[in-house]
Amino acid sequence: MSDRRRIGIAILTIVLAPAAASAQQSVAAQQARLAALEAAANRADSIAHRADSVLQARRVLDTLRSGTLRVVTDSALAQRVRPAAAHAWRVLSAHLGADTVLLREPYGAIANRGSRLLPVAVEATALIDTAAPPLETFWTILGVVESNLVTRSGRTFRSWDGSLGFATDTTHLFSLAYVSLITAPSRAARLCRAGDVAACAAALGLGPDSNRAASWYSVNDLRVVLGRGTSSPFARDRRMLAACRAGSDSACWNLAARRGPSLPAPLGVVSRTSLIAIALARGGAGAYTRLLADSSAPVAAQLSSAAGMPFDDLIAAWRIRVRGAAPPGTTGAPLRAELAAAGWIVLLLALALRSARWRLD
Amino acid sequence: MFRQMLYTQLKWSLIALAALVVAGFAIPVLSVQRAGIVQPATWDAAVLLTAIRGWGVAYPILAGAVGLVAALTAWSHDHRGNHVYALSLPVARWKYAVLRFAAGGVLILPVVVALWVGGLAAGSASTIPNGLHAYPTALALRFGLATFVAYAAFFAIASGTSRTAAWVLGVIGALAVVQIVLSAAGVHAAFLPDALERLYTWPGPFELFTGQWMLINV
Numbered sequence: 001m002s003d004r005r006r007i008g009i010a011i012l013t014i015v016l017a018p019a020a021a022s023a024q025q026s027v028a029a030q031q032a033r034l035a036a037l038e039a040a041a042n043r044a045d046s047i048a049h050r051a052d053s054v055l056q057a058r059r060v061l062d063t064l065r066s067g068t069l070r071v072v073t074d075s076a077l078a079q080r081v082r083p084a085a086a087h088a089w090r091v092l093s094a095h096l097g098a099d100t101v102l103l104r105e106p107y108g109a110i111a112n113r114g115s116r117l118l119p120v121a122v123e124a125t126a127l128i129d130t131a132a133p134p135l136e137t138f139w140t141i142l143g144v145v146e147s148n149l150v151t152r153s154g155r156t157f158r159s160w161d162g163s164l165g166f167a168t169d170t171t172h173l174f175s176l177a178y179v180s181l182i183t184a185p186s187r188a189a190r191l192c193r194a195g196d197v198a199a200c201a202a203a204l205g206l207g208p209d210s211n212r213a214a215s216w217y218s219v220n221d222l223r224v225v226l227g228r229g230t231s232s233p234f235a236r237d238r239r240m241l242a243a244c245r246a247g248s249d250s251a252c253w254n255l256a257a258r259r260g261p262s263l264p265a266p267l268g269v270v271s272r273t274s275l276i277a278i279a280l281a282r283g284g285a286g287a288y289t290r291l292l293a294d295s296s297a298p299v300a301a302q303l304s305s306a307a308g309m310p311f312d313d314l315i316a317a318w319r320i321r322v323r324g325a326a327p328p329g330t331t332g333a334p335l336r337a338e339l340a341a342a343g344w345i346v347l348l349l350a351l352a353l354r355s356a357r358w359r360l361d
Numbered sequence: 362m363f364r365q366m367l368y369t370q371l372k373w374s375l376i377a378l379a380a381l382v383v384a385g386f387a388i389p390v391l392s393v394q395r396a397g398i399v400q401p402a403t404w405d406a407a408v409l410l411t412a413i414r415g416w417g418v419a420y421p422i423l424a425g426a427v428g429l430v431a432a433l434t435a436w437s438h439d440h441r442g443n444h445v446y447a448l449s450l451p452v453a454r455w456k457y458a459v460l461r462f463a464a465g466g467v468l469i470l471p472v473v474v475a476l477w478v479g480g481l482a483a484g485s486a487s488t489i490p491n492g493l494h495a496y497p498t499a500l501a502l503r504f505g506l507a508t509f510v511a512y513a514a515f516f517a518i519a520s521g522t523s524r525t526a527a528w529v530l531g532v533i534g535a536l537a538v539v540q541i542v543l544s545a546a547g548v549h550a551a552f553l554p555d556a557l558e559r560l561y562t563w564p565g566p567f568e569l570f571t572g573q574w575m576l577i578n579v
Contacts, residue, residue, distance in 0.1 A: 182579045183406035183492035326579060333503045337568040341510045344566035348513035349462055352520040353455040 059119065063106065067093055070106035071141065072120055077128060081109045084137035091142060095166055095280075099288035102152075107144060109137075124148040142166055149288070154295030157302055160205060162272035170277060174325035177267075177274040181322055185224040186266030188216045192319060200315045204272060205265035206300045213256040216266050222252040225264065271322075278318045279307035362452070367464040374434035378468060381427050385475035385504075386482075388423060389497065389576050392416035393487040406490045409577065417574035420476075420504055424570070427472050428511025431465040436519040462516055469508050477501035480576055487577075495577050507569040514566065 062078040064071045066089035073081045093100050108122035112129050126144040128137050146166045150158055165173060181189055184203065191199035201207050202215045217225060223244055232238055237258065243251035256263055280287045283306045291306035304311040333341075371378075392413055439447055439461075447457050480497025489495060518526050540553040561567045 179406055179410060179492075179579055183490055333506070333569050333572065336563055338506060340564045341506050341566065341569050343564075345509050345513040348510075348517040348566075349459075352462065352513075352517040353458050 061118070061120065068100045068103045069145070070103075071109050071126075072106045072118060072122055073109040073128075074111065077109060077111055077130070080130065080134065080137055081128065081141070084134060084141050085109075087138045088141045088145065091166055092145060095164070096288055098285045102149065102288055102292065103145065107141070107148070109141060124151075139167065149292065152295065153292050153302065154297070156297075157295070157299050160272065160299045161269050162276045162299075163269060164280075165273045165277050168273065168277075171325070173270065173274050173277060174322055176270045177322045178325045180267055180271050184266040185221045186216055187218040187221055189266045193323070195319075197312050197315050197319065200319050201300070201311070203266040204275060204315075205267070206311075206315075212265075213253065213259075213263055216263075217256070219249045219252050222256055226252065226255055226259070274322060275303065275314075275318045276306075278321055279303040279314055282307040282309060282314065282317065284308070362450075363460050363463065366460050367467055369438075370435055370461070370464045370468060373438060374430060374468060377430045377434070378471065381423065381430065381472045382475045384423055385427075385472040386479035388416065388419045389476060389479040389483040389500070390486075392419075392576055393483045406493055409490060409493070410575070410579075413575050413577045414573055416576075420500070420574040421507060421570040423472075423476075424504055424507040425511045427469055427508045428513075429515050431469050431512050432515030432519050435461045435465040435516060440519075440523060458520055461520075462513075465512060465516065466509065469505075469512060473501055473505040473508060476504050483576060489577055493577050493579060497576065500574065500576055503569060503574070510566055510569060 060075040061072055062075050064073065064078060064082050064085050066086045069085060069089045069092060071081055071085045092103065096102065105121070105123040108118045108120075108125035109128050110118060110125060112127040118125060124144050124147065126140045128140060146164050149164060150162070181193060181203075186203055188199045188203035188207075192203050198207065199215075202212075207215055213222070226241055226244060232241070237255060240251045240255040240258070244255055280291070283290060287306045287308070290308070291302055293305065294302065297305070300311045304314060307314045309317075447454070450457065452460075477497055477500075480495070480500050484495025484497050487495075518529050536553055536556070540551070543550050559565050561571050
């Protein structure tokens, strides 16, 4: 055997020996090893708890007040959180008006690194990224308050997927809602555009629960909608989608039925947030309180209560507002700008004709 | 005489104008390049509109560039020759300036046409989501008008003497310096932003340049 072969065998022996030994380990030995690991994990957990308790005992908290908004935070974070909370309060009070009483319980703000718990009861806790720009802290606090109010409005409302729109410019919101309404590949959205209020409600996911797919989409719409997103992990779904695209109407309807509640409604979060904005604006003082009053009620009833008007009237008002919110300044310029431009061209040419010292006449 | 002027101005500006014609065709085509590749079903219309809006900045910039090139090339040789050629011609100065202006205006048209054709090609080649439409003609008309405004402004400045142009630029620069000094001194007198706003809002000459320039829209 050559030296080279001998060295090769020696290396193979060194590498493979532990693996062979491991393979021969009995089940009992492996169980013992698992038990030892669990014991070590428990010890580490216990030490971590003790360390956390010591840290909690040493923790110094500040309660920052801006209007009725109270934010409990670590003293070390107070300097960062105070201006953000004040800014958040200005936005919240502008939206909520007299309903700022809803912010009765304090909110928490803790650093995203370190202990996740505050030793006091809070409504919800904001995780502050201490490395982010100060404005990020404001958005985080505002987002937590908004999310908390949505949560308090009930499970049905929360799962309906609307937002209170505290952080959204209303004009931009309705402009986006207009784009959604115009571009949604949906039978209900088309009927809504034509003035069918019931279809608007259906497109917003607020219609009757029965046969939703048929009320939302035509079969051609389904070919577009079902093809969106990632492909299904199930071969049967993929086959049905292929058949649907190839022209089989029954495959489209069957696939839509299989999707069930995960089949998206034609008008999503932007449109829904715009509907909430209309309801709250129409409702005036106390609208937020009424929205949160009955968290077990259907979303339509909650919105109607917040707006202080029948649900159909609310949807009709939403439709009119959205239809009037086409994005500004599209491709063609306004006529007055074109006329002004023509006038300026003539004026500038006249100036060009008059200037210069080398005039001949 | 007009044909001769057109020929000479074309000769002076041929390379720059050719590049601008290519840009005029390319911008609308590039603005929809993603729409042509991705299946329309996966498009969120708002995302597409945002992408198109992003490209919208290129149109007024191109309009300004075309106006500048056409105006400067119309007068640069006259300035270089101290206007001896113009003085030797048996035409009034105003008539000479009108001919120069008209020749430059004709040279602008190929860029406008290229942008229109590019818009038509982009609109027909890309798959546009339901509810959105391409507006190549409206875009080209707006571009043409904006280009003529820029051309007229630069033409008026360039038609004077070099001293006139220096005065215009000098006054603008001096205003900017005064504004900076006042701002640094903590004096709240934002006259320069106000003046600029007047240029870009009705009835200012450049209102056409503002707003959204979108080949595809609702």
